[in-house]
Amino acid sequence: AQSVTQPDIHITVSEGASLELRCYYSYGATPYLFWYVQSPGQGLQLLLKYFSGDTLVQGIKGFEAEFKRSQSSFNLRKPSVHWSDAAEYFCAVGARTGRRALTFGSGTRLQVQP
Amino acid sequence: GAVVSQHPSRVICKSGTSVKIECRSLDFQATTMFWYRQFPKQSLMLMATSNEGSKATYEQGVEKDKFLINHASLTLSTLTVTSAHPEDSSFYICSAPVRDRYTGELFFGEGSRLTVL
Numbered sequence: 143a144q145s146v147t148q149p150d151i152h153i154t155v156s157e158g159a160s161l162e163l164r165c166y167y168s169y170g171a172t173p174y175l176f177w178y179v180q181s182p183g184q185g186l187q188l189l190l191k192y193f194s195g196d197t198l199v200q201g202i203k204g205f206e207a208e209f210k211r212s213q214s215s216f217n218l219r220k221p222s223v224h225w226s227d228a229a230e231y232f233c234a235v236g237a238r239t240g241r242r243a244l245t246f247g248s249g250t251r252l253q254v255q256p
Numbered sequence: 257g258a259v260v261s262q263h264p265s266r267v268i269c270k271s272g273t274s275v276k277i278e279c280r281s282l283d284f285q286a287t288t289m290f291w292y293r294q295f296p297k298q299s300l301m302l303m304a305t306s307n308e309g310s311k312a313t314y315e316q317g318v319e320k321d322k323f324l325i326n327h328a329s330l331t332l333s334t335l336t337v338t339s340a341h342p343e344d345s346s347f348y349i350c351s352a353p354v355r356d357r358y359t360g361e362l363f364f365g366e367g368s369r370l371t372v373l
Contacts, residue, residue: 173360174360174361178364184366185364185366185367186300186349186364191360191361232300236360236361237360238360242290242353242360242362243302243362244362245302246299246300248298248299249298251297
């Protein structure tokens with residue numbers, strides 16, 4: 143069974159500082175990989191996704207993520223955080239064949255200090 | 257991108273009543289839709305897979321008689337929480353892949369917050 147681990151439950155950074163959110167997956171093969179963001183009481187917004195090809199993926203709002211097969215990781219990064227980035231971030235994996243539902247990590251809550 | 261719409265976005269009901277949540281794909285057809293549940297400050301857990309024209313597939317531990325799912329058409333799936341109790345209070349989110357164009361990506365609705373008094 144596939145699983146996703148986000149080891150950091152809560153992260154606080156200062157505005158303008160860099161950010162890295164960690165994500166590790168367990169799966170028999172390389173899955174599809176996603177990062178979503180959720181503001182309080184809201185639905186999910188897709189930040190970026192990895193299907194194949196270049197392992198460094200660019201997303202919206204200045205986010206990027208790097209797929210590292212050797213580490214089974216898909217960490218999310220942003221060079222300079224803005225106060226509006228404060229939200230909950232979810233990493234998710236999806237199978238390339240068969241069952242199509244995504245499996246989500248437990249989430250990382252990002253707090254941004256002025 | 258494809259758009260998925262949920263209704264209602266918020267619902268408050270009394271214990272023992274039933275509540276129906278609709279999930280519509282607005283600009284694409286979806287033979288499959290997924291229903292997730294999210295408790296406060298927790299992650300999204302898959303409840304069931306809704307299949308157009310056939311029975312839904314439920315995840316282990318999800319009561320199929322409590323959470324009735326109907327996929328009436330290629331653009332509509334409904335989740336009915338029957339005889340709701342306070343412990344059913346949660347955020348319910350539906351999602352769907354675009355039919356015949358599977359890229360791994362799911363499109364999510366805005367979510368429906370259910371509060372059972």
